[in-house]
Structure formats: C-alpha cells, structure tokens
Amino acid sequence: MARRGGAPEVNAGSMADIAFLLLIFFLVTTTIETDAGLDRMLPPNEPPTDDQVVIKQRNIFEVQISKDGQLLVEDELLPIKDLKQKAIAFLDNGGAANGDPNYCDYCKGKRDPDSSDSPEKAVISLKNDRETKYAVYVTVQNELVAAYNELRNREAKRLGYDMNFSEMEAAYANQETPDETKEKLKIRIKKIQDLFPMKLSEAETNKN
C-alpha cells in the first residue's frame, strides 16, 4: 500500500540523457593534442666583447643554405639527405692525437687531423639567407639534431644503459615518470650530453 504524505519523488530517469548530451558536447569539442617540435636554445644576447674566441677552421663545420634551398657544406654542394652522415663523420672524427688533452677515446671516426679535434671542440655553424624557405631550414635543423641524437644513442648503448638517449629524454620530460627515476635519468642524460655537447651556432658573426 502506497504511503501518503511527503513530497513525491522526482523522476530521475532522464538524468542519464542530460548527462549524455553534455558528454557528447565535450567529446566533440575536446582536442587532446600536444604540440611537438624541435627544441632549440637561442644564443644569449651578450654585449660584444673585445676578446674574440678564435675557433680553428678544422673544428668548424660550415653549413650554408642558399635562398633556393641548396646546401653548401664546407664549401661544397651537398644533397640534404647526405648531411646527417657528413655531420656524424665530422663530430665523431676525434682528430686529436693520442696523448693530446683533447684526445677522444670513444670516437669511432676516421681520426683525420684536418677535421674536428674532439666532439667537445666541434662546432657546427649554420647560416642561411633571408629568403631561404622555412621548410628547408627545419629539414636541415632536423638532420643536424638527428646526427647528434644518433651519436648520443650510440654512447648510451656503449655505456650499457637500458634506454637509448631519445627514450631517456622522452621519459624525463614525461610528467608521469616518478621523481627518483627522473633524478637517475638526469645524471645519465647529462653524462651523454657532455660526451657530445650540441654546439650549433647560428650567429651571423664572421669567422677569422
């Protein structure tokens, strides 16, 4: 027997429908996309100093992009797809002789005395024209970063880490990685970065 008195119950049957409607609205408007791209550091804007740092010609890897998208590497025309290999050969050269303070014991290059002394000394200089297409510039940047990453991955493997360098960097940037793992990763990343420091100069200064 139904009890009398007391407020009648509100029918909550349509609650689900309302919630579904809202749900579908937010489903449609959601964009769970994260942007990705090439991370670069710009050179700090320091006042010009009188004492110029002189870098030896053999330690500079000169890359010039012309306005029609052609590449001039060390004064020679080079197809962009060969740039990565050429950059690796330069960085990994290790030209300093055994016993020299710059001697690089982990380099696997040709040890050509006319190319870079050690990865630490090697500088890549990138110059471009004002009319160069941005797409070409990004491709060149991508290839140069790829050259560094390949060498760093090799070092990570040589040092016996369970991840390669790119994976370690991704894990370090990931917010879900626990803090103690991050600390460990930070040390390892720093160590590899010191072996192959990224020296990519884009300054418009003239070399001596």
Added chain:
Amino acid sequence: MSKFKKKKDGELPPVSTASLPDIVFMLLFFFMTVTVMKDSEPKVKNELPNATEIKKLEKKDRVVYIYVGQPTEKYQSVYGTEPKIQLNDKFANVSEVGDYVLEEIAKKPEEVQAAITTALKIDKNANMGIVMDIKEQLRKVNALKVNYTTYDGDAFKNLQ
C-alpha cells in the same frame, strides 16, 4: 498466504541502470577537465613542416605561442599575401614580438616564469627573414628557449 511471492523460474532479473548516470557523469567530468577550448581563431595559414627528431611540449602552461604565415583569404585584401606574425588574435609587427612575449611571461605564475618556452608555429612556406627577425627579438628579451613546432613526419617531405 505467503508473505513472499515465489519468483517464476526462467526469468532473468533486469539489469539495474541506476548507476548509468554516475558512469556518464564520471566520463563527463573527465572530458570537461581535459577540454581546452581554442581561444584564438587562426588568421594565418599554418601548415607546419615535418620533422622526426621532435620533442613534445608537455607543459602547456609554460608555452607562449607565436604564429607566422600567409594571411588567410579573408584577410588577404587588407594585409596582402606576405607572411605575417599573429600574436593572440591580431596581426603584429616584428617589433611587437618582444613586448608580447614579456607580457605573456608576466601573466604566468611566478614559479614557471623562468622555464617558458616560445613555440614558433611557422608556416613552411614562410621565409627565414621573418624568422630571423623574431629570433632576434626573442634574444633581446632573453626568452631563449624556443620550439620550432612541427608535425611528426619525414623531414624530406618538406622539400617537395
């Protein structure tokens, strides 16, 4: 007379749908919290180049965006077809970039202000002149961390 009616055999009890709204609400709240509504309509064409060595921009609260590209058709009659810079929702000159970045950094919470990345969303058909000018501006205001935002893909597709 028995107090409890005996259930008929062979009839399945209906599944209770009383918890359905709860489940739906849970989903609803999830999507409500992750939704980011676009606050500015792009006024420039923004077809990004491809690259493979990319890193994700994980922390969205630490990013300042700068768009560069050809104005869309709607704006071409006023602004021409040369690539322009878009800051928030208006076109800007190169000289305004520095101030804009400083302003955006000042809006962020203090603890992240030192770690701001500037995401450069530049159309692949733009030329480097405008990019170099922007970089020069960023150096002036000491916003040195930049990210050339790209799509994930073969970088050689850019050259076609």
